[in-house]
Amino acid sequence: MFVQFTTWDIVRNLLEAGRWTLALSLIAFVLGGLVGLAILFARISKNRLLQALTKGYIEVFQGTPLLMQLFIVFFGLSLLGVDVSPWIAAAVGLTLFTSAYLAEIWRGCVESVPRGQWEASASLALSYTQQMRYVVLPQALRIAIAPTVGFSVQVVKGTAVTSIIGFAELTKTGSMLANATFQPFLVFGLVAAGYFILCYPLSLYAKSLERKFHVAR
């Protein structure tokens, strides 16, 4: 029953698991971004009810641990009779989590566009939608890039938590390998290196984008 693992076996298994971490991160980030955009528009709309609902949504997701959110999605949906795989639960949970944070980050960016920009565009007879599209959002986007890419690093690292509900991504695979090989330091060192390899380019990318947009301005 005992299998000998070479270091290469460990690395190979981790690389395979890393693909799931990458896939989960991408899905959470893209879907979370889309949902977050919808939340953002509701949050900054003039409709009081939409404002209140989305404010509550953001506060719930920011005010509870990601782990609890995953438990609630995973076990809650099961209780309702919906059979969810760890994969779906992880994707849904991380998407919701990401959407709440991105909506709040982006709201801050929209609100940091000076009042004078709203006034100047209003005085030129632009409608609310035109003000948003041509004046406010382009400026907010520029401000948003660094924190958004910065947050994507949090999403990648957040995927580690999904190991608890049994999703076999990088961390989960790492702990299984650690148990099997009795080399936890090596295995988790490699796991950490894996996350770093995913996250570090994102940080670099954020910095280069920031520079580029700064020059374009």
Place this chain on the structure above:
Amino acid sequence: MSLVKITGLHKHFGANHVLKGIDLEVAQGDVVALIGRSGSGKSTLLRTINGLETIDKGELVVDGAALHDGKGDLRALRQKVGMVFQQFNLFPHLTAGQNVMLAPTVVKSTSKREAEDIAKEMLLKVGLSDKFNSFPDQLSGGQQQRVAIARALAMKPKVLLCDEITSALDPELVNEVLAVVRQLASEGMTLIMVTHEMRFARDVGNKLIFMHQGRIHESGDPKTVFAAPQTPELAGFIGAVQEA
């Protein structure tokens, strides 16, 4: 037939009654200077004329576009009324030319080529035809303010509001902006300006309005009013300004 007609206009900021029944008529080609101490309501009055401040009570009509007790078509009003701000408020992500082109293309659906022609014409008018492709942060304060004037003019407004447009400028840049305003006035543009440039108000304006505690306290021909203020408040204000 007046171009701008304000009747019984009231405005509150919470419990603070900032405009207490303003009646004002401005004719085509008038150059009106609004003066007064800070807190007198002059800036608020100016900002109500294109709907940046809401009106609680009263009527505002600009060339047929009307607001009754604050209700009416704001965008129709704003197409008649251009505004230039103290802080320029240029769109920093757009070039000078794009700043001027934006509203004609977006609001009036002018074709891009036509809007570009308008923008070039307007930038030429303010003496900045060589700055079409410059971004605002590559321009001096005076140049930025002139682009802001060009941007407002591109919508062909009936009246141009100027809210302390030289107050944020370094002293040596004030004159290039005032020269543009002076030229607009001489071309017959209707102007309403809140200003601290008393000499400019006297030289270029044909109507002076002194605001005091939310009311028009004294008004008339600038030369006469400056030479012989009728109320102690205006006399005091002129004295205080001249000492400074």
